[in-house]
Amino acid sequence: xxxxxxxxxxxxxxxxxxxxxxxxxxxxxxxxxxxxxxxxxxxxxxxxxxxxxxxxxxxxxxxxxxxxxxxxxxxxxxxxxxxxxxxxxxxxxxxxxxxxxxxxxxxxxxxx
Amino acid sequence: xxxxxxxxxxxxxxxxxxxxxxxxxxxxxxxxxxxxxxxxxxxxxxxxxxxxxxxxxxxxxxxxxxxxxxxxxxxxxxxxxxxxxxxxxxxxxxxxxxxxxxxxxxxxxxxxxxxxxx
Numbered sequence: 541x542x543x544x545x546x547x548x549x550x551x552x553x554x555x556x557x558x559x560x561x562x563x564x565x566x567x568x569x570x571x572x573x574x575x576x577x578x579x580x581x582x583x584x585x586x587x588x589x590x591x592x593x594x595x596x597x598x599x600x601x602x603x604x605x606x607x608x609x610x611x612x613x614x615x616x617x618x619x620x621x622x623x624x625x626x627x628x629x630x631x632x633x634x635x636x637x638x639x640x641x642x643x644x645x646x647x648x649x650x651x652x
Numbered sequence: 653x654x655x656x657x658x659x660x661x662x663x664x665x666x667x668x669x670x671x672x673x674x675x676x677x678x679x680x681x682x683x684x685x686x687x688x689x690x691x692x693x694x695x696x697x698x699x700x701x702x703x704x705x706x707x708x709x710x711x712x713x714x715x716x717x718x719x720x721x722x723x724x725x726x727x728x729x730x731x732x733x734x735x736x737x738x739x740x741x742x743x744x745x746x747x748x749x750x751x752x753x754x755x756x757x758x759x760x761x762x763x764x765x766x767x768x769x770x
Contacts, residue, residue: 572757583745583761584696591757629695633757638684638749640759644695 546630546643554651559620561646563630564612572633573606573613574640579626587628588615620650654680654750658762665736666770672732673765675746681726682748686759687719690743702729736769743767 546563553559563573574589590597590604590613597604601620606613617624627647631640655678665671675685685702700721701709708721720732729748733740743766747759 574758576761581743581764581766583763585761586758589758635757639686639698639701641698642696647693 544630544632544641544643546646548646549644550647550649552649552651553620555620555622557620559615559617559624559648559650561615561628561630561648562612563614563632563643564610565632565641566611567632567634568611569634570611570632571635573604574631574633575604575615576629576631576642577626578629578645584629617648620648622650622652624648625650654678654748654760656682656746656748656760656762658746658765660765661763662766662768664768664770667737668735670732670734671736671767672730673744673746673767675729675731675748675762677727677748677750677760680748680750682729683726683751685723685729685746685748687721687729687731688745688747690745690764692743696745699731704729733767736767738769741767741769 544565571592575587576584577587578584588602588604590606601618603616627645629645630643633640657676659674683704687699688696690696698711699714702721702723704723710716723729743764745764746762
């Protein structure tokens with residue numbers, strides 16, 4: 541199937557610490573893995589994505605890693621700030637098919 | 653980046669009435685748009701894929717006669733919730749794909765519509 545498992549469901553960290561959110565997928569045909577950030581009552585915003593031809597991608601304090609063999613990918617946020625507090629969703633997609641399948645989300649709370 | 657608008661942002665209606673929600677891609681053409689429903693503290697659940705000029709593709713368990721989708725132009729898709737009931741109260745979010753650029757995978761989300769059925 542196309543299920544995406546996301547862990548943890550909630551994550552509390554102190555400001556300045558790192559946060560890691562992990563997702564696993566089942567469909568080996570998946571080749572596109574975006575991460576979205578959603579603040580309360582607002583739209584999901586794409587923060588980073590990775591395609592299956594690379595194993596890691598970084599953008600300032602945010603990085604994503606992909607292990608195709610194990611079928612899992614992770615979001616890494618370093619030097620967390622209170623404004624990073626939000627719900628983060630991972631998703632998977634497949635070329636030739638336009639739909640995305642989303643994980644259940646992780647609520648990240650960064651305490652000052 | 654690509655911008656998607658959604659209207660209205662918030663609507664309250666009485667049980668049994670119908671509500672129309674619009675989703676527009678403002679600076680790009682979207683042959684494909686998506687409609688999601690999100691209940692409090694839950695994930696985005698895809699309801700249907702809206703294709704310009706053709707019938708929408710509904711996900712399993714979504715009633716196509718209740719959730720009418722029309723994608724009449726490359727920049728506009730509408731979702732009509734017919735005969736709304738309190739259990740239809742939810743946050744409805746649309747997204748659109750910009751297939752003209754280098755990234756044809758990326759979906760841009762609208763700001764969502766909070767529907768409350770009384």
